[in-house]
Amino acid sequence: MDEEGGAFLVGVATASGLPLFCRPPRPQVPFPLVGALHGVHLFGAAAGAELRQAATPTAHLGWAGYGDSLTLIGLSPGPAPARILDSAFGAMVLLLGREQLLPVRNEERLKRELRGCFPLLDSLLSPGGGWGMGAPCWPLPPGPARDALQERLRRFAGAAGTDLGCVVWGGGVAWLSTAPWGALPEADSAPLRALLAPPPPEGALRGGVAARDLPVFLPNSSPEVPLRLLQLRLLPGVGVGLLCGPRPSLQLLLTQLVPQFWGPVLEQLRARPRPPPLPPQVLGYLLIHRGRRQSGILKGAGPGGALPPPLRAAALRRLLRLLEPQICPKSGGRGPHGRPKLCYLALPTHTGCCLLRPELTLLLLLPPGTPRDPLSPTALSALSALGHG
């Protein structure tokens, strides 16, 4: 498996072994391989052992069973198939609901219904698809413009009878959300964000679709009772998302609330948000704060000869892969003694810098040959620019 290639995901009905789907469809995972992978898992289960992960020289394999009836198998170039499997199951629950998935009652029908999840699963698995869910994305930097839009968003959501709303720019390059949306558990907000902001070229919504009213199930908070996700494309590349109950109708939103609340700030929305003012040498970053991931690739940044922008996301991902098992335990980036730490990694093509604080990890991608001494002020300055000073 190619080191920079994406992951593969196979869904199998546990009891019958019938493959339910395989994403991405090409290159196709051969059926005998799917059968063998499922067979190994079943063999372990029959012997009273649960097989979760395995590794070959070129790939990492992961298995996860859900409700004794659905098995997901992941093949990934990096050591994160377990996270991919849980994210994929979350995406499936989001669109179909847990009752529809577990137990598997009608395999043929489920196969048909799962097709609706493919775009979301593909964006999760794509090599440029960000950090498990969603494209690289930063919150709108603080300032009067953000405060005014935040207040408008709060009132718009209030008029729609909810307090869960967000604005997404440019297929997810920047976002702004109400406080309750920001407080959603990561298991709920990550797939929602991926649904609202798929990576380009799809942008905020496919083709000419201007609005969508989608029944969704929150994988963590409401896996069996659907809510409505209303997705409204105000301008090309600028969308609003609302999570609400049976009211208001989409018709009311389109004809009254959207023009009333967003019409007056059209030009403000049209202005593409500027990225956070990071130090000029930063090529890309990943911030993990209390389990939430936020990342960005700075396309214009860096001196001549620095890693080209298309390769920066992969380099950042590789850095995380190198550092994650040793120093980023799942508890949230706390060092061995809970003290802040700064790690440094020099590679021929780039330099990596990782700042670890309680509940916070910041990974920076810097040009090759960056001296070690100014790394600490650079990291602190970047952290401050990202609103965690």
Place this chain on the structure above:
Amino acid sequence: MGVVSFWPRLFRDVTARRKRPQFGSMAEQHWALEPGWLLSPAGRPYLDSIVHKNQRRAFGLLERPALPPALAVPTVTYKLFLAGRSGVGKTALVAWLGGTPAPPAHHETLGIEVTTLFWPAKPRCSSRPVLFQLHLWDCGDGALRKFEHLLPACKEEADAALFLFSFTDRASFEELPALMGRVLDPGDPHLVRVVVGTKFDLVAHAAVTEEDVRTFEGSQGLRVLRAGGTAGTSGARAGLARVAPVLDALVEQLWRRDQVTAGVTPGDTGDTPT
């Protein structure tokens, strides 16, 4: 819905210049709107406003085609709801009409998707064109059956219901009357009913013949529009030439209904011009 506040003035404008149209005739001269006007030299500035870099422009909810002040025209908004069995081509029809690429592989639309498109047309008896804004509401058949709130949402303030069948799927054609019965209530007389046959380009695999369609038109008193082709992938002008007859026919029926409702023209005999 959506008939904006300048209606009375617009109708006065239209009626001052018009000859009384002869309804019930199939001849083209009896259209209330000029078919093919957008692709004529006179429609060129308006055509340019819905095209960008030889592709149809996709409009957000707050956008309108940019026209110079001298060419400013009134906008009339209509909501159209698409109904049809799963796989018949509802989403593909919307993409075809909107000039955007159709989804590469078929999968059920999970909820409601609304696409906005603009279609300038000129009333036959007026010198001023009208900019028609069509909101096309597409909802997956499976989602419609699974979630009860979706059908009322699609029908709320709708102006037209488009019933789709596929020329390659005879069952979808045969169940049209049942579909219409399921979707329409007795309280929906204002809803313009339109039948659209999709995949008309796949004549080699046609399971529905022209004779079938003529018989259906005769028994239901409805005209069947034909859609199909690759409007989304070719250049904007070639694509527009393919979709223009369908969009012209759609706005014609809606415009005619509004004229009848407003009392500007006498009621229809049930026949629709081609």
